[in-house]
Amino acid sequence: MIKRCTKDDIDKIYSIEEKSFADPMKTETMLKDLDRDSYFCYALSEEDIISFISFEKVFDEGQIISVATDPRYRGKGFAKKLFHEVIKSAKENGITFFTLEVRSNNTSAIALYKSLGFKEVGLRKNYYQNPVCDALLMDLQIGDE
Numbered sequence: 001m002i003k004r005c006t007k008d009d010i011d012k013i014y015s016i017e018e019k020s021f022a023d024p025m026k027t028e029t030m031l032k033d034l035d036r037d038s039y040f041c042y043a044l045s046e047e048d049i050i051s052f053i054s055f056e057k058v059f060d061e062g063q064i065i066s067v068a069t070d071p072r073y074r075g076k077g078f079a080k081k082l083f084h085e086v087i088k089s090a091k092e093n094g095i096t097f098f099t100l101e102v103r104s105n106n107t108s109a110i111a112l113y114k115s116l117g118f119k120e121v122g123l124r125k126n127y128y129q130n131p132v133c134d135a136l137l138m139d140l141q142i143g144d145e
């Protein structure tokens with residue numbers, strides 16, 4: 001099942017965030033984000049949340065904020081399935097392209113994005129801290145699919 005996240009989902013999303021990122025997003029930030037109409041967070045769940053994607057809508061651009069799958073369920077196609085649904089519903093909400101930044105050494109995420117059709121469009125040197133790493137900039141046009 002794919003659903004739009006609510007405040008009731010934040011604890012589970014935070015638990016996936018903290019297992020996935022050295023610098024996880026704070027729950028207070030996520031709670032404030034959910035109050036904004038331009039913020040979208042979708043989750044794929046079975047008994048519990050398995051994978052989530054959040055993004056900000058800025059005019060017709062969807063700026064990906066976070067993507068993660070519970071480590072127990074990685075490599076089973078869940079993030080890809082969720083992304084396909086998110087792209088469908090984003091189109092209905094007037095989004096024509098997605099943008100994102102990813103650590104240039106995050107091979108699994110880059111492979112996921114490429115498998116969805118994202119293209120590399122730039123590199124920001126030393127963009128990330130803890131540890132320092134370049135950011136690969138990627139985008140995906142969805143307007144005329």
Ligand SMILES: CC(C)(COP(=O)(O)OP(=O)(O)OC[C@H]1O[C@@H](n2cnc3c(N)ncnc32)[C@H](O)[C@@H]1OP(=O)(O)O)[C@@H](O)C(=O)NCCC(=O)NCCS
Nearest residue numbers: 020067068069074075076077078079080108109111112115
């Ligand atoms: C990146 C991440 C979200 C992928 O989630 P997932 O549910 O395991 O991904 P899926 O099983 O849907 O994989 C989809 C595609 O991604 C690629 N992929 C996923 N994991 C991969 C891995 N470990 N190695 C190589 N490719 C991988 C494959 O191309 C796969 O497509 P295929 O199965 O058709 O070959 C997950 O590894 C994760 O949560 N990582 C930590 C958080 C993170 O780095 N998020 C991205 C921040 S920008």
